[in-house]
Amino acid sequence: NLSKYLCWMLYLLAKHQDVQKKVKAEVQKILVTEGAINYGTVTKMQYLEQALKEGLRMHSSPSGFVTRLAEKDIDTGSVVIPKGVSILIPTYILHKDSELWEDPERFDPERFAPGNNKPVEVDSIAFQPFGAGPRNCFAMMFSKVILMLLLAKVLSEYRLVLNDDHHKVSA
Structure with a gap:
């Protein structure tokens, strides 16, 4: 999954030059103040983390x-789950x-800005690219840090752009 998420993030950053900037x-x-990109410094990159979360939201694996097991009968009003x-x-x-999610097809890292807790304030499991609860992905934190490190390293050296034919590629 890391390579898939990295590819999507590179694409999204190339497509959304304002976010990439x-x-x-x-x-x-961070490079000026801390001198390097590493575990200790990449975790200070709030906007990069917001962009990553938004990329994970937009491109969760189809x-x-x-998967969870119903611990009791659940009546949703229209369906009963035994x-x-x-x-x-x-x-x-x-x-x-x-x-x-407001305008869910729009790439908007600001929806994960500190203090902007929608929809999380409504439903704490609305965002779960790595699952949720005690059985979520055990490598979640490792994966997020690795993705942030890779993206920060790439963006410290390069500007990402799409070629003119990017819209012709089918998924």
């Missing part, structure tokens, strides 16, 4: 599901739900 400025500031039934939560659909 802000991330590059943050990376350059085949990714969080105790013991497996519940599959498709994270891709969850992350694109317009009831949870």
